[in-house]
Amino acid sequence: MKRSSRLSIALHALVHLYAQPGKQLTSAALATCLMTNPVVVRRILGELRQAGIVAASKGPSGGWMLSRPAEEITLRQIYEAMGERLLIRTESDPGDVTCAIVRSVDRVMNEFLDDAEALLAARLQRVRLSDIATNAAQAGFPRLD
Amino acid sequence: MKRSSRLSIALHALVHLYAQPGKQLTSAALATCLMTNPVVVRRILGELRQAGIVAASKGPSGGWMLSRPAEEITLRQIYEAMGERLLIRTESDPGDVTCAIVRSVDRVMNEFLDDAEALLAARLQRVRLSDIATNAAQAGFPRLD
């Protein structure tokens, strides 16, 4: 598996939960769907649980479910709940900070990336889980203009 | 060193070249500044060379220099020359594509990321190497609005 499939796994799991409303799906069941490990599922959904996006219950007949309507779950919430970065941050060597050029480049890049990240977050806020689940089969994905 | 410092290294090297116009800097000299290895410098600048951003000459007194004025070098050109991604792409397991939900999530995310990447590329086009080099000491970095 390639790098950082966390977000893909999260969305995949959420769509599965959306597709079976009222039903609680276990980590093991989801892991089978996502072709991964139950612990990986728990780790990722655990972050979404802390953000109030999903809820988990233990014991027999336990499992995961959406804790809010899919219309009220935005991509931005999911990203932020996972502590994911939209943009690749290029990091300099820590020992390098004495160089004025390094500091300048870092600062300039970070300012740009902060702005860009805010811009993208605003866009992501417009996309709801229900959009993904219902519109996925068509081409009508919300555009960025 | 952390993940993907390629871009940081590239910018750092370019600013160094800009700071000493007319002078050819060797991979070894740049590597010392960037606290990395000469071969790493050659690999990265080699990509910029193919894009016509820098030029290299061999032999004694050889080295690297900008092949265009810094005013005509944009961040976008640098990104594209390096084949870098602005956005983190979340990839699904290849064996997973039989699942309709995976395909849908992938397609939706890719459409979003394609749009977002185009948007950011347009913004990056406005930032010139000379902006970074000269404005770095101030806060006046071109804003994204």
Next chain:
DNA sequence: CCATAATGTAACAATAAAAGTTACATGAAA
């Protein structure tokens, strides 16, 4: 024209990040 000094590149090693796995504690339901 030959010694020198640079790039160009392939092949390999080391490192770091992500994912996968095992193990077990905790808690709820029947």
Next chain:
DNA sequence: TTTCATGTAACTTTTATTGTTACATTATGG
């Protein structure tokens, strides 16, 4: 109170990136 789920820590495996070594290639200048 047994069962079956989550919660989480610790460890291993895998993969991507970076660093390193080695050497061919090429240009310079005495």
